[in-house]
Amino acid sequence: MHIRRGDLHPHEQQYSGDYLPLERYVAGARSLLRSLRSKRKSNTTNDRYASTLDPNYTRTSLLLASDDPDILTSSSLSHATSPLTVQRAQERIQLATKATLDRTSPVEPLREPGSAYVKHIDENSGWEGGFFSALFYSLGNTQASTLRRLSQLPGSEGARSEQAMRMRELVGRAYLLDLAVLGESDGVVCAVSSAACRVLGVTMGWDAVRDGRWMNVDDGRPWSWDGSG
Structure with a gap:
């Protein structure tokens, strides 16, 4: 499954201001x-589909990729998927929320010995609620550098620090790894309003789309590159 949140909303009118x-x-x-089970019923010795063919699905694992790191641990998802298990599409690069960063790398103000002056350190900035373009372009920037960038003339790209570029590249690599793993899976469920969902359709190929192994759940629209149906 691929679930897009953040600043993108589905085509379906009922949820156009929210999420599916x-x-x-x-x-x-x-x-x-x-569907996969019925198509592969005659090939039960194929280990690749062994869990899919379990009548109770109890040993089946669903791969999940999302721009919102909180989805995987949400009670809503665990309730909806029970008794199936859900795991991350990949563990190599994971997006983290502010709460996670505060637990693993807490930030505390610095005070010089014998000094009353406390040096302020910017708080951890996590990946909250999914991909937001403003959050992405603020990665790696301190509050001071962000203010300088915002104060520049319209149309100016502003200074891009090496740290900022490294962080943006890391986020991009995380998304690409997710898509690479899902693109090699038996099937994908996603919302066509997301460009990542359409990329997955291309990655899996037309045969997968035609056979129903690429499934759109947004507004019942068929495959189209621009998501317009």
């Missing part, structure tokens, strides 16, 4: 599993 319910994605995944 997680149950929609899970229902699509269950339907896809049943």
Whole structure:
């Protein structure tokens, strides 16, 4: 499953100002599993589909990629997917929320010995709620550098620090790794309003789209590159 949150909203009118319910994605995944099972029923010795062919699906794991790191641990998702298990598409690069960073790398103001002056250090900035373009372009920038960039003339790209570029590249690599893993899976459930969902359709190929192994759950639209249906 690929679930896009952040600053992108679905085509479906009912949820155009919100997000598709997680149950929609899970229902699509269950339907896809049943379809794969029926198509592979005669090939039960194939280890690749062994879990898919389990009548109770209890040993089936769903791969999940999302721009919102909180989705994987949400009670809504675990309730919707039970008894299936859900795991990250990849563990190599993971986006972290501010709460996670505060636990692993807490930031405390610095005070010089014998001095009353406390040096302020910017708080941890996490990946909250998904991909937001403003958050992405603020990565690696201190509050001071952000203010300088915002004070420049319109149209100016501003100074890009080496640290900022490294952080943006890291986020981009995380997304690309997710797509690479999902693109090699047996099937994908996603919302066509997301460009990543359409990229997955291209990655899997037309045969997968035609066979229903690429499933869109947004507004019932068929495959199209621009998501317009």
